Amino acid sequence: MSLPASVFGDWVRIETEYLQACGLPLWLHALPHEGGLVLLDSGTSITPETSVRGRLADAGHRIEDVSLVVNSHAHPDHMGGNAALAAVSDAVFAAPAAEAAWLEDNDRVITELWEANPDAYRLSAEERAEIAGLYGERVRIDRLLRDGDVLDGSFGRLEVVTTSGHSPGHIAVRDLDRGLLFTFDDVQGAGVPISGSAEWLAPLYHDVDRYRSGLRRLLDLDFAALVPSHGDPLDPAAGRARIQESLDFVDRATDFVHDHLTRHEVVGVRDLAIAIGRDLGPFGGPNLQTVSLARAHLDDLARRGLAGARWHLTPDPTQKDS
Ligand SMILES: [Zn+2]
Known part of the structure; x- marks a missing residue:
């Protein structure tokens, strides 16, 4: 069963330059409402100007009207665009409380994430500079999100589900009015193929129990569509199968x-x-x-x-x- 486009309602799906730049599709989502636009994730440092501005304009909206940015976790393809958005809008930034320190300090997140096991893996100076470039400048987070929080406004109700897993404070967002479950990077199956390469990006998690329990929580939720960042949206049966595939990989x-x-x-x-x-x-x-x-x-x-x-x-x- 394929998904009808109507399942997204007013949401604008934003395809980004990340596929060409880094070999993975990356989708952001914007929800226009009376008071502006809600934007789920901000892409890398260049995504707002490279992809978000034009796609919003095509749909009859302005990037300057982004009023709320919700970051799912502190990886550069999900919050690196915060400073570019802050430069052109009055957006409020909301992100997982458990990752606020990473969201506000590039050096800290790069060291604690990429170099957590320095005996096994270290970045070269060039690799570190490249990652820092994707992160861009940092922006203070205005609203710290915790499990069960509901963001509400004229756009409806968006519920925060802390999954942990893919990153320590990773959240999913449920659009309670439209039945969409935005899972960002948490439902990883057995990995993601990298475009133009024979290699796949392996699933990423740091705590086996937390990853499993986050996936099991998602499996228990009702949704009309499961919406990942790095792939196509899935209907309920395919979405549940993908969650199960993620558990099977563990x-x-x-x-x-x-x-x-x-x-x-x-x-x-x-x-x-x-x-x-x-x-x-x-x-x-x-x-x-x-x-x-x-x-x-x-x-x-x-x-x-x-x-x-x-x-x-x-x-x-x-x-x-x-
Ligand atoms: Zn990602």
């Missing part, structure tokens, strides 16, 4: 990591990330996703008493090999 990754530990006496996060990127999916070498998966599943096994950490000295990186 089970597969759990078994994979456990099996890997039974076959190797000692496992490092980096080596496990490499194995995940090669054998669990075409996910590439050590990267944010594979390293986070490795760490999340080692932590999960450790919490269940099935694995334990061992520390040892590595070669001194300040000493050049002769």
Whole structure:
């Protein structure tokens, strides 16, 4: 069953430049109302001027009238455009309370997210600069969102559902009047193909239990359409199947990591990330996703008493090999 366009009501779907720039489709959504426009996520630093302004104009609206921006989580493709929007509008910014520190400090989010496992993965100076460029300038968050909060106004009622999972404070947004469930990046299936590449972006999560319980909450909700950021909207049956596929991936990754530990006496996060990127999916070498998966599943096994950490000295990186 395909979705009728009418399921979106007044929502304007904004296709962005992210597919050309970074190899993934990225959709933002704007809801016009008496007092302006609600915008769900802001894209990267360039998205407001590159994609949002023109698409809104085509639909008869002005970017200057954006009155409320809701950020789903503190990744650059979802809140990097905040400063560009603040520069041209009087928008109020709302975002998950649990990620406010990341939303307001680029250095902090880049270090704590990409370099959380420095023994396994570090950014080069160029990679760090590229990510900082996507983040743009930071904007203070005006309204901190918590689970169950309802944003209401002439646009209707938007309910906040904290899923955690894909990022520690990740939220979904339910349009209670139209039955839409915006899941942003939380329902990841077995990953997302990267356009123009043989590789897929692996699912990203940091806490196995939290990711699972967030997905199970979404599975319990009624919706007319499930709307992800990096793919097409799904009808209820396809949406539930996709959530189930996401849960199944977690089970597969759990078994994979456990099996890997039974076959190797000692496992490092980096080596496990490499194995995940090669054998669990075409996910590439050590990267944010594979390293986070490795760490999340080692932590999960450790919490269940099935694995334990061992520390040892590595070669001194300040000493050049002769
Ligand atoms: Zn994203």
